[in-house]
Amino acid sequence: MYTWLPVSSGAVVGELEQYISSEYDPVRVAKKLADGISGAVKAVLIERNYNDKDYRSTYYSFYAKKGQRYRSDCVRLHFFDETVLFDDQTLKLSCADNRITDHYFGYMVLRPTGIATIGRTVLSPDVRSGASRYIITAHHKVHLLGYKLTIQGFPSMDQHVDIAVCAHVACWSVLRHYSESYCVYREFLTHDITMMAHEFNPGGLVPSKGLQMSHAERVFQEAGTFPVHIAREHSRAKDPSFYRQLIAYVESGFPLFASMHTRAHAIAVVGYEWRPPVNTAIPGMRYAWDEVQSLAVVDDNHLPYLSIPRTGGSEYSVEDIDAFIVALPEKVFYPADAVDRLAPALFKLGAAVGLPPQDETIIRYFITTGSALRRFVREKESEFDPQLLATIMKLPFSQFIWIVEFATEAQWAVGQVAARAVIDATASLREIMPLWLLHSCKQALVFDRRKVGLDSLRGVGSLNLDDMGHTGFTRMDQNLRPTQTK
């Protein structure tokens, strides 16, 4: 039932098919692994007769009804580094430090469907060749041989082709991430996603015809989220704010269901990589999006964390994405489009706060919670004037807030910011001052949300801050996991 397969460079390609029957298509799987997994994976534990809940959901509703016989069980592959050993007599895993989970790189389920056999997979970005620097991940529990292992990753799988297509898989990936990350969201199996997309049971091969964007939106609504659907203007050159808000949501830790209309393809956007810092001779305000080199996507035709460039690319690029759905929690009313327009206007308050010159600033915005901001400030409390720290602790933030960070080019290069604004994510579109706070190192403007809508003079107060002796605040990077390439 268990086979330990030491992996020397490229050898896994030839060996998997010796141990796994052809209905799991081990040759194609081994080729994909050889092409996409780093040399840090030194052993694969093959677990047979594995009951996979996602495959079973499709087996009960589809494969069991077919004339062709399908197995009901799967094979699961587990990936380890060179320090882990396996005793096939006692079925024990061991390593020198007794922390097997630290040497575990995740798993891949193989379905007995003959084609598109890669099922539920959670792989560490650390061993994915070419993975981007920052990836949205959750902790996934894995029970194996009596050990409880944990892997940080983002779920992925091949599409089934006949009963689920790329759009089903992208929805499933995002929702499985949610159920692993947040206790308010339940788990949905592959077949559940197929059912949620329609008002009725589509049955048979109807799902293989694909999903419309509206169906994907319906899936996220059924799952209890509040999906926001953003489509790009037809001319991408005219719509830079589409990409600015795309990266804002990803930086906020929300994976995106993204469509490429001309390719009739859907993917999940799960991470990004900054370009190397540059010194530009031409002044001009820039946005975080301008500093992005590539996005990380989960595409059902590839292993997870495929890195796609802004333009060009061998298959497709970020420019091909022309709509996305972000599955938000309920209390985010103020849209990214509004933040995108509000952020440059905050320079009108620059004289009262001490913002850097507008045409030398890089603007970054994202959603977080008041609690996360307070936790971040507490961790970096030496950077904050005690009065500013107390202000952040005392302001009655809404649960979700937008943060806008202002950085000079020099600060951006070292992960610092000059100033930060805290915007009420529950604000209305017509609010003139939808802010809680705008601060730099020297000055803070504090907004009383009970008064500011009625009387801006009485609703805003200024706070002089002591110089804490630093060149900038630490940039608030905390939602995505930095990849540690192995």
Place this chain on the structure above:
Amino acid sequence: MDNEKSDGSMDNQEKDVSDVIKGLTPVDPKVLEAFTREMTDQVIPEILRVVEERRVLAAESRLWQLKC
């Protein structure tokens, strides 16, 4: 995204910010006026326009078929 609930206490929500945060001083009214004018004349109309435009674009894209 963080999953935690806001911990702003009810006491704070009942009081004015100036009662809770000491040392606040008035802001130059000219700065606030300039910001208010910018928001009223430029930013809010632009936000309303772009949000409506996004709604129309989203409506058009809802029928896109995704199957590859």
